[in-house]
Amino acid sequence: MSLTDVGARVPFTRGDPFFQTTPDAFDAHVKAFARKLGDLPVSFVSVRPLPEAETGFCHRNVAECVDLYGGHCVTGYAFWKSRLFIIAEAHSVWATPTGQLIDPTPAAEGETRICFALDPSLVDAFNKSRPPPNRAMSIVDKADPAAVAQEIGRLSPARLEYEKRRANRAGLDIETHIANKIGRTALSIAVDEFIVASEARDLLVTQTLTRVLSHDRAAFRNAQLKVCRLEDRIRQLLARSEGETPNIVASVDPLADVRTNSEGGATARAPGFDGLIAALLDPSFDVVAVDLASSGPKVLYAGNLEDDAPPQPL
Structure with missing residues (x-):
């Protein structure tokens, strides 16, 4: 089965929670x-x-x-x-x-x-x-550290010693032991789901230095949509925990775990860019007319050279 170009490799910038680099130490x-x-x-x-x-x-x-x-x-x-x-x-x-x-x-x-x-x-x-x-x-905390500390603080001295003995038998510290009892945070669940979705998406692609190719465009798009929704969910949860308003930009193209040099900073995607990419990559179109406005590209119409009728607006 032939490979189809399905998008560009889009980097995360330094300071972004998804940005990856060499660990500082053997932590x-x-x-x-x-x-x-x-x-x-x-x-x-x-x-x-x-x-x-x-x-x-x-x-x-x-x-x-x-x-x-x-x-x-x-x-x-x-x-x-x-x-x-x-x-x-x-x-x-x-x-x-x-x-x-x-x-x-x-x-x-x-x-x-x-x-x-x-x-x-x-x-x-x-x-x-x-x-x-x-x-x-x-590497996200499975439970809220503040909630864990609060739960430990509520324990009587006798109960605290009891829980420490149980933790020791399991080879855990008291914080991890109590965290396991409290349950996982929404952020922890979302990150684990993001990892699983990214791994499933990656099985559908072949990457070059600048582009992403797939043998199944429809399956890739569905997988990438799931990754992007989870990324947005994670950003919302992080913003909520930090008391900020999440700045979510919907996208279906970027690969979440791609590492590409980003020293030049992030490039904002102009409105209409996704539509332009979709039209240019659609093998059923021979002609794509584009308005390159300062606010961003806009696909005016797309069609085929052999069509008798004029191309139809998108």
């Missing part, structure tokens, strides 16, 4: 994710891009290093952390002849080091037509 979240992936060893690896190396082509860049300087390829995951989750992206780095690990692939946001989890089992996966899918883990 509890990084360690927990490494355990979840199979007790993988984690280290920081310096980024030293090869001349003309391209982001997103790590395996090819490493192979070039091996051809030029010797050494060998090491596979694993690059960890990227946002305010909401950690993503493990299948990645390869170069082991020099002396055994030092170096990443010859330029990082999307210009990071000078990556957080790398070694996983030799990915060697075979890199040799397949599709790279291994991303893995993700929510």
Whole structure:
């Protein structure tokens, strides 16, 4: 089945809750994710891009290093952390002849080091037509910390000791134990649903440096709509918890977990842009007339060259 262009890779900007970059340290979240992936060893690896190396082509860049300087390829995951989750992206780095690990692939946001989890089992996966899918883990509190503290404060000394013993038997601290009893927050549920929806969406796409292709345009659109609705839901919940008015812009094109350099800042989408993209990508139209107004593009009509009747307005 042929691939169809379904949209552009749209980055998140620094400060956005979905923006991802290298974790600052081997914190509890990084360690927990490494355990979840199979007790993988984690280290920081310096980024030293090869001349003309391209982001997103790590395996090819490493192979070039091996051809030029010797050494060998090491596979694993690059960890990227946002305010909401950690993503493990299948990645390869170069082991020099002396055994030092170096990443010859330029990082999307210009990071000078990556957080790398070694996983030799990915060697075979890199040799397949599709790279291994991303893995993700929510880092949002499962329960409201304030509610947990309040619940602990209500316990009598005797009951507190009892709950501590129960927590200890389960290998948990008292806060986590009480949080499990209280139940999950709406934000925690939404982030987990967002991760599941993003993983399902990603199975439908093949990404290039700037575009997103899919073998099933309709299925992709439905999957992307679900991702975008969950993204909007998360933004609303975050704004509500911070006492702000959410600024939600509906969209069906951006890929939620795409990492593309965003130093230039966010570009606001003009009204009518989605309609323009849809018309230009629709194979049933040969002619698309567009009004490039200062307020944004507007599709005036679309039709076919062989039609006797004039193109119909959209």
